[in-house]
Amino acid sequence: MTQEESLKRRTELARPEISADEAQALISEHYGLTGEVEELGSQQDRNYRVDTNEGRFVLKIARAEYARQELEAQNAALAHVGGKADAPRVPRVVPSAAGEEIVAITVRGEAYQIRLLTYLDGTPLTRRKHLAAESVAVLGEVAGRLAVALQDFDHPGLERELQWDLRRAGPVALHLLSAMADEAFRKRIAEAMVGAMRRLQPLTSELRLQAIHQDVTDDNVVGRADKSGRLIPEGVIDFGDVLKGWVVAELAATCASLLHHADGDPFYILPAVKAFHAVCPLTDAEVRALWPLIVARAGVLVASSAQQLGIDPDNAYVQGNAAHEREIFEVAVSVPLELMEHAIRHAVGMELEEAAVRVELRLVPDIDPDHVGVVDLSLLGPHLPADRWHYEDTEALLLQSAARAAGAAATRYGEFRLTETRLLKARAPRTLALHVDLCLKGQTEIHAPFGGRLVQRQGRLILSGERLHLHLLGVEPAETESETVGVGAQIAKVPGDPPTLGFMRVQLCTVADLDPPAFAVPHQAEAWRRLCPSPAALLGFDCDAPPTDAAGLLERRLHHFARPQKNYYRNPPQIERGWKEHLFDVEGRAYLDMVNNVTVIGHGHPRLSAAVGRQWSLLNTNSRFHYASVAEFSERLAALAPEGLDTVFLVNSGSEANDLAIRLAWASSGARNMVSLLEAYHGWTAASDAVSTSIADNPQALTTRPDWVHPVVAPNTYRGPFRGAGSTSDYVATVSATLSELDRQERSLAGFISETVYGNAGGIPLPPGYLEAVYAMVRARGGVCIADEVQVGYGRLGHYFWGFEEQGVVPDIITVAKGMGNGHPLGAVITRREIADALEKEGYFFSSSGGSPVSCVAGLTVLDILHDEELQENARTVGDHLKKRLEALGQQYALVGAVHGMGLYLGVEFVRDRETLEPATEETAGICNRLLDLGVIMQPTGDHLNVLKIKPPLCLRRESADFFVDMLAKVLEEGW
Incomplete structure (x- = not known):
C-alpha cells in the first residue's frame, strides 16, 4: 500500500x-x-x-x-x-x-x-465561548513551551501518515472533499486550499521540522479558573497526533482552534502568536507561512468532519465540533492572506519596510493642489456639530460645500470617521478610511499616474501597475483601444456636466486581485494601511489625517497627573466626545455610558451648550456681584425642597457641599460629634472625607477617622448583619447604642449624615422607617440631619425627586451636586434660614464659581431640560424596565446575587455563593472589562467592588437599556 x-x-x-x-x-x-x-x-x-x-x-x-x-x-x-x-x-x-x-x-x-x-x-478551553486575551496569550505560550520541550525528542513512530499533518494538507483536503455533498461549500474550501497552498509552496523548504504535538487546541488544553473565573491554560492532553512536522504547524493548529472563540475577528489570535514567538521564536519563512497554514488547517477540519459524519453519523463529538469548525473556516477565509501576514509581523516585531508610493504624474492634473478644501470628518472635526455626524448625507453635503468654496474638495485618508460610527453595537465599526473621496467639477479629466493594465470590475476602474493597483469608483471610464495604458493617458472623467459637481473615490491597493474595503476596523488599521497605502502622492496634496496615539497620551497623563487621580480601565479608550447616553473615542467607537451620573441630561446637549456659551460671552464673575441668575437659581432650588428649607448655598462640588453641611451642623449645634454610616462615601475634602468610611475608596478609612466621627453599622439589608425589610429596628438599635454611648461620655451631638439611598453600596434602599427613627433620636439631642442627595437625588430615582421622600422624612440640610450642572462644577446646600445664619458668626462664606453667572445659567438650564424633556419620568419608566430585565438575569445566572435600587440608580451585586454572599470581586472586574469590549462603559462599586453601579444619563432610551442587559447576558453566558 x-x-x-x-x-x-x-x-x-x-x-x-x-x-x-x-x-x-x-x-x-x-x-x-x-x-x-x-x-x-x-x-x-x-x-x-x-x-x-x-x-x-x-x-x-x-x-x-x-x-x-x-x-x-x-x-x-x-x-x-x-x-x-x-x-x-x-x-x-x-x-x-x-x-x-x-x-x-x-x-x-x-x-x-x-x-x-x-x-x-482541569476544564477544557472549548467549553468557554469567550476566552480573554490573557487566556489566548497563555495558550500560545503553552504551545510554544511544548514545542521547545519536543525539540530534542525523536522516535521512529513520528514518521507516520496522518491527515492532520499540514505538510500533506493539499492532497488530504482533495480526498476528503470528494465525498462532500454541499457543492458550493466544497468549491469554497477547494479555492481556499489552493490559495493557501500556492502561498506555502515556495516556503516549505525553509520551514523547520521536529517532533510536534500538532493538536494543542482548545479541545486538548485544560485550564484552571483564576480568581476572576477566567480560564488559564496549563495542561495538554491527547498526544494522538504527535508526529514529525513543521514547527509553525504547531502554532497554526492552536490558532485555528481559537477562531471559533473570536467572534468573527481573525486578529483575535495575535496574543497567542506573540506569546508563542516569545518562547519559541519564529523565522521569517514561518511568519509568512503561518496564516496559509491556519487556512489549510481550517479547510481540513471542516472537510474531515463532513467525511467522518458520513462514516460515523452517531459520533456526538464530531457532531458537536462541526458547527464551530465551520466557524473556524469562515473566519480564516474572511480576510486576505496578505493582511494577516502584516498583522502577524506587527505582533512579533518583524515588520517589513513600507514601500514608497511612486508616481510620475498627478491623477487629476487640472486641479490646483493648493486650493483643495479638505473636509475633517473625525471625532473633533469642526464640521460635525451636535448630532450631524449620523445623518446619511452629511459627508456628501460637506464635500459639496467645501468644493463650492475652494473649487475642489476631498476627505482624508487614514481618518477615523465619526460619520461611520454606529450606536449600540457589540463590535467596533469600520471607521478607518482607506480611501479619499473627491468632489470635483463634472467632466474633470483623470489621467494615469503610472503605466499599467486597465480593467473594469464590479463597478471599479482598476489601473494595475507592477506592485500597485489604483481603484477608482464613481467615474466615467474613457474609451481606450487597449487594456494597457501609459503614464499620463486619460483613463476617466468625473461624472456630470459643469458646473455640476461630481464625486469619485480613489484607493490604492498592493494586492492584485483584491477589491479592498473602503473602511477598516480600528484594531486592524496598521495591517490595512500596509495593503492600502495613502494616495496623497498621486493626488499632489496632503490628504492624510494625523495619527491618533491614545497610549502615548495616557503615558503623558501619568507622567504629570498626580497618581491618586485614577482613570477607568487599565488600557482606556481615549474619549473625546459624547452625545446623549453615548460616548465616543478617537477611533470612532461608540460606547453606551451606563455609569456617568454627572451628565444627568446627557452628553453634548445643544440647549445647555448654547445657554452656557451665551453666558460666557456676556459675563462670568463671582456671587458677590449682583446679577439675576444667582437669585433665579436660588429660588428654583428652594422651590424644589420641602417647605421650610428655603436657604441656598452654591458651591463647586458634592465634596464641598457635604463639607459645608458638616460645618453648618457644627455652627448651629455648637457641638462637634457627627454620626455617619459605614460603607458610605461623601467626598474628598477634610470634613467630607472624615465621615466617609468606604474602604473601596480608602482602604485605611476604618482606622483613620478623627475622634469626632462615629460610624454606625451600615443598614445594608442585603449583606449586613440584619437582612430583609423587617430589620429596621435592629439597625436603629445600633444607632441608638452609639448615641447612648455619646450621652454617657457627655459628648454633645452635632448631627447625622447619610445618603438617603445607600448609593456607594450599589443603590440599596434603607429599611423602611429607618431615617424617621434616626432623625428623631438625633434631633432629640440637638443635632441636625443631613441628607446627602449628591448621587441619588435630582430625579434619578424616577419615583421620587429626592431620595428622602421614599423614607417619608424631611432633613434639616440637603446636599446636592453631580447632575446639577451636567458636568459643570456645581453643587448646593439647601437648609433652613436659622441653620444658615449660624455660620455667619464664623465669618462669611464664599465659593469662587459655585454661584457664578455661568454656573447659575448651567443649573437653571439643566432644571428646564429635566422638566421639559420629562427626564424624571423617563428615569422611572426606563429604570423599571431595566430593573425587571436585570432581575430576570438573576433567574438564569447564579452569579447575580441581587438587583438593588430604583429608577436609574441601580446596582447588580455579584456573589460566588447566594448563601454565604461571598463577593465576586474579581469576576466583577472581568465583567466590566469585557463589557468595554462590547461597547458598554461600566464600573464596580461597593466595599467589595462586586456591584455594578448603574447610573446612566437620565435620557437613557429603552433601546439602550436593552442593549446593556443583552451585553451583560452575553458576558455572563460566554465568559470574560
Missing part, C-alpha cells in the same frame, strides 16, 4: 465499537481497577474516563490500523515532556498489571490496542 493509499485509508476509519460495559471489563481484566466509566469525545479513537478509588484515569482504545510504533511514540513523547521542568502539564502512562504500556486485545473478533493514562484535571 502506498503512502497516499495508507493516508486515505486512515481518513475513513470509524471509532472502535467498544461499549462502556466492555470498557469496564477491560479495565478490570488488564489493570485490576474497578470504577464508573464515562465516554469522552474523539474523532477516530474511543476514550473513556474511569473513576476509581485509586484515582481518575483515561482509557484510550485505538484501532489495529494504528501501528504499535506510533502508540509507542506517543507514550515516549508524554514521558519526555513530563520530565521537562518548563513544559506544560501532561498525563502519564499507567502500565497494565502485566507491566505493558500498550495492550493488544480482541473484542468480538476485532483487534484493538488499549492504553491507560492519568487524568489531567
Whole structure:
C-alpha cells in the first residue's frame, strides 16, 4: 500500500465499537481497577474516563490500523515532556498489571490496542465561548513551551501518515472533499486550499521540522479558573497526533482552534502568536507561512468532519465540533492572506519596510493642489456639530460645500470617521478610511499616474501597475483601444456636466486581485494601511489625517497627573466626545455610558451648550456681584425642597457641599460629634472625607477617622448583619447604642449624615422607617440631619425627586451636586434660614464659581431640560424596565446575587455563593472589562467592588437599556 493509499485509508476509519460495559471489563481484566466509566469525545479513537478509588484515569482504545510504533511514540513523547521542568502539564502512562504500556486485545473478533493514562484535571478551553486575551496569550505560550520541550525528542513512530499533518494538507483536503455533498461549500474550501497552498509552496523548504504535538487546541488544553473565573491554560492532553512536522504547524493548529472563540475577528489570535514567538521564536519563512497554514488547517477540519459524519453519523463529538469548525473556516477565509501576514509581523516585531508610493504624474492634473478644501470628518472635526455626524448625507453635503468654496474638495485618508460610527453595537465599526473621496467639477479629466493594465470590475476602474493597483469608483471610464495604458493617458472623467459637481473615490491597493474595503476596523488599521497605502502622492496634496496615539497620551497623563487621580480601565479608550447616553473615542467607537451620573441630561446637549456659551460671552464673575441668575437659581432650588428649607448655598462640588453641611451642623449645634454610616462615601475634602468610611475608596478609612466621627453599622439589608425589610429596628438599635454611648461620655451631638439611598453600596434602599427613627433620636439631642442627595437625588430615582421622600422624612440640610450642572462644577446646600445664619458668626462664606453667572445659567438650564424633556419620568419608566430585565438575569445566572435600587440608580451585586454572599470581586472586574469590549462603559462599586453601579444619563432610551442587559447576558453566558 502506498503512502497516499495508507493516508486515505486512515481518513475513513470509524471509532472502535467498544461499549462502556466492555470498557469496564477491560479495565478490570488488564489493570485490576474497578470504577464508573464515562465516554469522552474523539474523532477516530474511543476514550473513556474511569473513576476509581485509586484515582481518575483515561482509557484510550485505538484501532489495529494504528501501528504499535506510533502508540509507542506517543507514550515516549508524554514521558519526555513530563520530565521537562518548563513544559506544560501532561498525563502519564499507567502500565497494565502485566507491566505493558500498550495492550493488544480482541473484542468480538476485532483487534484493538488499549492504553491507560492519568487524568489531567482541569476544564477544557472549548467549553468557554469567550476566552480573554490573557487566556489566548497563555495558550500560545503553552504551545510554544511544548514545542521547545519536543525539540530534542525523536522516535521512529513520528514518521507516520496522518491527515492532520499540514505538510500533506493539499492532497488530504482533495480526498476528503470528494465525498462532500454541499457543492458550493466544497468549491469554497477547494479555492481556499489552493490559495493557501500556492502561498506555502515556495516556503516549505525553509520551514523547520521536529517532533510536534500538532493538536494543542482548545479541545486538548485544560485550564484552571483564576480568581476572576477566567480560564488559564496549563495542561495538554491527547498526544494522538504527535508526529514529525513543521514547527509553525504547531502554532497554526492552536490558532485555528481559537477562531471559533473570536467572534468573527481573525486578529483575535495575535496574543497567542506573540506569546508563542516569545518562547519559541519564529523565522521569517514561518511568519509568512503561518496564516496559509491556519487556512489549510481550517479547510481540513471542516472537510474531515463532513467525511467522518458520513462514516460515523452517531459520533456526538464530531457532531458537536462541526458547527464551530465551520466557524473556524469562515473566519480564516474572511480576510486576505496578505493582511494577516502584516498583522502577524506587527505582533512579533518583524515588520517589513513600507514601500514608497511612486508616481510620475498627478491623477487629476487640472486641479490646483493648493486650493483643495479638505473636509475633517473625525471625532473633533469642526464640521460635525451636535448630532450631524449620523445623518446619511452629511459627508456628501460637506464635500459639496467645501468644493463650492475652494473649487475642489476631498476627505482624508487614514481618518477615523465619526460619520461611520454606529450606536449600540457589540463590535467596533469600520471607521478607518482607506480611501479619499473627491468632489470635483463634472467632466474633470483623470489621467494615469503610472503605466499599467486597465480593467473594469464590479463597478471599479482598476489601473494595475507592477506592485500597485489604483481603484477608482464613481467615474466615467474613457474609451481606450487597449487594456494597457501609459503614464499620463486619460483613463476617466468625473461624472456630470459643469458646473455640476461630481464625486469619485480613489484607493490604492498592493494586492492584485483584491477589491479592498473602503473602511477598516480600528484594531486592524496598521495591517490595512500596509495593503492600502495613502494616495496623497498621486493626488499632489496632503490628504492624510494625523495619527491618533491614545497610549502615548495616557503615558503623558501619568507622567504629570498626580497618581491618586485614577482613570477607568487599565488600557482606556481615549474619549473625546459624547452625545446623549453615548460616548465616543478617537477611533470612532461608540460606547453606551451606563455609569456617568454627572451628565444627568446627557452628553453634548445643544440647549445647555448654547445657554452656557451665551453666558460666557456676556459675563462670568463671582456671587458677590449682583446679577439675576444667582437669585433665579436660588429660588428654583428652594422651590424644589420641602417647605421650610428655603436657604441656598452654591458651591463647586458634592465634596464641598457635604463639607459645608458638616460645618453648618457644627455652627448651629455648637457641638462637634457627627454620626455617619459605614460603607458610605461623601467626598474628598477634610470634613467630607472624615465621615466617609468606604474602604473601596480608602482602604485605611476604618482606622483613620478623627475622634469626632462615629460610624454606625451600615443598614445594608442585603449583606449586613440584619437582612430583609423587617430589620429596621435592629439597625436603629445600633444607632441608638452609639448615641447612648455619646450621652454617657457627655459628648454633645452635632448631627447625622447619610445618603438617603445607600448609593456607594450599589443603590440599596434603607429599611423602611429607618431615617424617621434616626432623625428623631438625633434631633432629640440637638443635632441636625443631613441628607446627602449628591448621587441619588435630582430625579434619578424616577419615583421620587429626592431620595428622602421614599423614607417619608424631611432633613434639616440637603446636599446636592453631580447632575446639577451636567458636568459643570456645581453643587448646593439647601437648609433652613436659622441653620444658615449660624455660620455667619464664623465669618462669611464664599465659593469662587459655585454661584457664578455661568454656573447659575448651567443649573437653571439643566432644571428646564429635566422638566421639559420629562427626564424624571423617563428615569422611572426606563429604570423599571431595566430593573425587571436585570432581575430576570438573576433567574438564569447564579452569579447575580441581587438587583438593588430604583429608577436609574441601580446596582447588580455579584456573589460566588447566594448563601454565604461571598463577593465576586474579581469576576466583577472581568465583567466590566469585557463589557468595554462590547461597547458598554461600566464600573464596580461597593466595599467589595462586586456591584455594578448603574447610573446612566437620565435620557437613557429603552433601546439602550436593552442593549446593556443583552451585553451583560452575553458576558455572563460566554465568559470574560
